[in-house]
Amino acid sequence: MTRPIDEDAAIEAMLAALAPAAPSADLRRQVAAAVAAPAVATPSSLQWLGERLLWACGGAAAAIAASLVLAPSLAPREGPHLGAGPRTAPASIPATTPGQVQVAVPSLAAAPGASGDQDTNMKQPASAEQWPDTTSVAVTEEMVTWADGGVRFLDDRTPARILRRLAIERHRPAVGQEFRMPREDIILLPVALH
Amino acid sequence: MTDAVPDWQEWYDAHAARLLLFARQWLPERADAEDAVQIGFVKFWRNRPRPAAADVPLLFAAVRSAALDLLRARTRRERRDTQAAGDRTTSWWDADTVADEERAAAVQAALGGLPIEQREVVTLRIWGGLTFADIARTLDANINTVTARFHSARAALALQIQEACRDATD
Numbered sequence: 001m002t003r004p005i006d007e008d009a010a011i012e013a014m015l016a017a018l019a020p021a022a023p024s025a026d027l028r029r030q031v032a033a034a035v036a037a038p039a040v041a042t043p044s045s046l047q048w049l050g051e052r053l054l055w056a057c058g059g060a061a062a063a064i065a066a067s068l069v070l071a072p073s074l075a076p077r078e079g080p081h082l083g084a085g086p087r088t089a090p091a092s093i094p095a096t097t098p099g100q101v102q103v104a105v106p107s108l109a110a111a112p113g114a115s116g117d118q119d120t121n122m123k124q125p126a127s128a129e130q131w132p133d134t135t136s137v138a139v140t141e142e143m144v145t146w147a148d149g150g151v152r153f154l155d156d157r158t159p160a161r162i163l164r165r166l167a168i169e170r171h172r173p174a175v176g177q178e179f180r181m182p183r184e185d186i187i188l189l190p191v192a193l194h
Numbered sequence: 195m196t197d198a199v200p201d202w203q204e205w206y207d208a209h210a211a212r213l214l215l216f217a218r219q220w221l222p223e224r225a226d227a228e229d230a231v232q233i234g235f236v237k238f239w240r241n242r243p244r245p246a247a248a249d250v251p252l253l254f255a256a257v258r259s260a261a262l263d264l265l266r267a268r269t270r271r272e273r274r275d276t277q278a279a280g281d282r283t284t285s286w287w288d289a290d291t292v293a294d295e296e297r298a299a300a301v302q303a304a305l306g307g308l309p310i311e312q313r314e315v316v317t318l319r320i321w322g323g324l325t326f327a328d329i330a331r332t333l334d335a336n337i338n339t340v341t342a343r344f345h346s347a348r349a350a351l352a353l354q355i356q357e358a359c360r361d362a363t364d
Binding site: 008014018019021026028032 | 224228298320
């Protein structure tokens with residue numbers, strides 16, 4: 001259906017004759033205040049990328065630092081082990097409970113210099129003289145693998161990435177046979193969710 | 195550069211009423227529409243502190259973007275139905291006489307019955323004073339699409355206004 005041009009022009013003229021209502025005086029004041037106010041800096045795309053990279057580098061640095069702090073060095077080290085877990089019995093520990101003795105004695109019983117058979121040693125409480133000189137225990141570590149346990153929420157609030165580090169420790173005491181012990185380090189790395 | 199530095203008040207006085215009418219196509223309440231005009235105008239002015247006449251479509255586009263953002267926020271808060279209807283019934287145009295009021299009410303009702311795609315084109319063309327090319331730039335649309343929308347809207351408006359006038363005389 002075609003419409004006469006005059007009719008179209010008339011309707012446009014009728015519409016255009018209506019003048020839009022003026023905005024309130026408040027709007028003018030608000031615009032004046034907003035224009036006069038310093039613009040708030042909004043991060044550009046490069047700044048956004050830089051911030052994300054900073055977070056990523058920070059997380060990587062924290063992971064490296066945690067692994068350096070928690071993991072023993074790859075080079076053999078001397079002296080008593082100060083980490084978690086009963087690895088060697090300290091020399092200063094006297095004969096105490098049978099439970100402690102049963103954990104420590106099997107590795108000591110295989111020592112060439114130990115007197116008596118193994119069963120006897122396990123049943124008898126160990127004395128301070130029976131402990132080897134653990135100050136000269138050499139420990140080497142053989143890293144097996146890293147495992148990513150994913151991100152979990154600690155106490156339902158703090159997100160953290162769980163990293164598991166598996167390694168084999170070789171203990172070479174000055175007295176006794178060498179033995180190996182598996183070791184697992186669990187590293188909780190706080191992360192930020194965006 | 196021989197052009198004088200334009201004052202924001204100059205631009206505000208020239209376009210504020212038209213921008214408010216444009217924003218009311220999405221936000222019928224006057225306060226909401228004024229918020230959209232404020233946000234869009236300030237954003238435009240900060241991006242174009244020395245605007246030229248060719249930048250007018252960008253000004254309308256900035257207000258349109260702000261109005262759409264506010265509309266989304268308002269929808270999220272489900273405030274639409276709780277708003278008082280008083281501002282919604284306020285005339286979008288100045289009317290000094292009773293005849294003007296009736297005509298303004300008829301046009302407002304007819305305009306409100308159009309799809310938003312047609313309403314924004316009619317508002318920009320009739321009261322915004324933009325060319326079809328500028329409207330296409332404002333809406334980021336094809337100029338042929340914009341022209342077709344305007345012709346359809348004009349025909350629908352003419353029909354509805356004629357019917358409203360006939361009802362008023364009966």
